[in-house]
Amino acid sequence: MTTIRLYPNSLTFTRAMAAAGVAEAASKTPSKLEEKDQAKLEASPETETEKKKKPKKEIPREKMEPGQKVASDSYTWRVIKILGSGGFGDEYAMKTEMVEGDKLKLRLKIEVLVLGLCHDAKDPKRREHFVEFVDRGKTRKFKFLVMGLVGKSLEDIRRSILFRNYSKPTAMNASLQTLQSVWDLHDVGYLHRDIKPQNFAIGLGENEKVIYMLDFGIARKYRYGDTKQVKVARIAVKFLGTIRFASRACHLGIEQGRKDDLETWLYMLFDLFDDESLPWKRAVNKNQTFRREYEDAKWYDMSDGHQKPRLQDPSSRVITMKDKFFKLEYSKSFKVVPSEVQRIVKYIDGMAYADEPDYLYIQNSLNYIQSSPYMGKPKSYKGPEDLDEVVTRYDNLAHYG
Incomplete structure (x- = not known):
């Protein structure tokens, strides 16, 4: 079906x-x-x-009913x-x-x-x-x-089936697979720009161990045509994505590059290990983000003779917290992941907009962590046991049938 x-x-x-x-x-x-x-x-x-245009009348979305055909x-x-x-x-x-x-x-x-x-x-x-x-x-x-x-998303599995965080081996397995999907998407010239657990799902049947990337609705091509040349960054970009996982560039209204997909992927890695690990989790109001104010002519600060984005709300905390995260100031957050992850954090933080990521370095770092004693894998470990548990406890096909 x-x-x-x-x-x-x-x-x-x-x-x-x-x-x-x-x-x-x-x-x-x-x-x-x-x-x-x-x-x-x-x-x-x-x-x-x-x-400036008069707002168009909202067109009601077509509602479909069981039995209807297209x-x-x-x-x-x-x-x-x-x-x-x-x-x-x-x-x-x-x-x-x-x-x-x-x-x-x-x-x-x-x-x-x-x-x-x-x-x-x-x-x-x-x-x-x-x-x-x-x-x-x-x-x-x-x-x-x-x-x-496909089956349920990584978020749905955790929330509605496991009712707990993933085990360390499963979180690492998911991190490796999702990293590969980000790498593969970048390889065809596109950014995802909305990486989060809700946009990854497990397969069904013989593909039950495969994690799939979903939802390319706000994807954007980052290079010119079929070349490897990265597009010139736009001067202003509207906020798109999810506050909890958005990159700092996204909050600032700055053009996103491959590094920003990796930044959002990194937040997701921490979230997969422990959904309370990101200290800004409760910030759900867009007004709490630092964004460029498009309608305000003051969004350039000329104090030092150069144009630069003015932060929308000096009292906002989200981007400040994310900056502190990359400075390794949240010890509680880093306790939930292997210490070697700090190398990946520092590497991603040091990247510039047009830089080509060293995906293999990140992948090898994760593989090293996966084989470390920290993961606590039994000798008989053969895969992500939480996903195995999902398959045995919950029939995805029956859910959709």
Whole structure:
């Protein structure tokens, strides 16, 4: 069974049988977009000149019900079950978005493009952490993308199944797999910009030990065309992502690079070991972040003769806390991870916007930690036992069926 993911409502779909009674699962990858479409995707919405316009009337999202059908050029799909809903989305398998609406929220094309590029990778290992592209289509009111079914997210497993933090071996296994997926995404020229446990999920069946990267709705191309040249940083960028895991550059309204995906991945690593390890966890109000104030002409500080971003709110604590984190000032946070992680923290902190990360250095550091006595693995250890436990205690397929 294949499911679909609705934007923002998620539903389970099955392919309606054709007249002949057969309809095999699609295995094709998305066709390459036209050059004009690619150009539009590479130009992030926040780069457009902001003009004063009357706010458009909000178009209600299309609501679908079990039994309702949608069709692409290749298949017909029938809604079986609503899975859930989210902001940028943390559900699985299919997404839809309204044909007409806020252009800043129409991000389905980028998902199609990114998944296609990832699955076009020549090395099969580079495709391992990305879900299968199945189908895409368009109705009168919305567009949709169908992807292969995966299980629950790393966050959902911890919250609704284990009811505790992951064991050290499992947290390290997840850290290694998610790092690889970040590396693979960067390899095709894109940043994720919203890395967090909710955007990674375990596979099903024979892929139950594989962790998949999800939700490319705010992904952005960081280099020019097919070259290795990094794009010139924009002067101002709106806040996108999740406060708890956002990089400091994101808070400051500064262009994000590969280093920022690694910074958010690092926060996630700590969170996977202990979800209370990040001291700014309770900061959920965007007003508590340091961001550029777009509407305020004062967002440049000329005190030393140079233009630089003025912090929105001097009393805010989030970015100050994250700076202290990188200075290793939170001893309680670093007690939950192996001491060798400090080397990775210092390495990522020392990177600049356009720097190419040494992924292998980080990976080797994690592999060294994984083999250390700190991990406390029994001699018979063969994998992430928490994920094994999930498979035995909880049938993901039954959940979605």
